[in-house]
Amino acid sequence: MTRSKAVRIDRNGDPEKLKILEQTVPPDRWYMIVSSWDLAESLRRTGGRWTTIGQYREVSLLHRDPNGTLPSNDMKGDSR
Numbered sequence: 001m002t003r004s005k006a007v008r009i010d011r012n013g014d015p016e017k018l019k020i021l022e023q024t025v026p027p028d029r030w031y032m033i034v035s036s037w038d039l040a041e042s043l044r045r046t047g048g049r050w051t052t053i054g055q056y057r058e059v060s061l062l063h064r065d066p067n068g069t070l071p072s073n074d075m076k077g078d079s080r
Helices: 015-024 036-046
Strands: 031-035 049-056 059-064 074-076
Touching: 031 036, 036 059
Parallel strands: none
Antiparallel strands: 031 059, 049 059, 049 074
């Protein structure tokens, strides 16, 4: 059984902590659950390329796409 971990970026918004996470967790294992009103800020904080893989009302599930290979609904955060 694999143990999954979740990290709240809003609680760990320090850029140095984000760099440590990026070195520890492979980019293809990053997912984000975010409300529509927090989307722009979340993309700015995390950077990279994200693809929406699901949505329910105002909440979206995004996957970080390190290679830009996912086919649809892609969004870009600021590159870091």
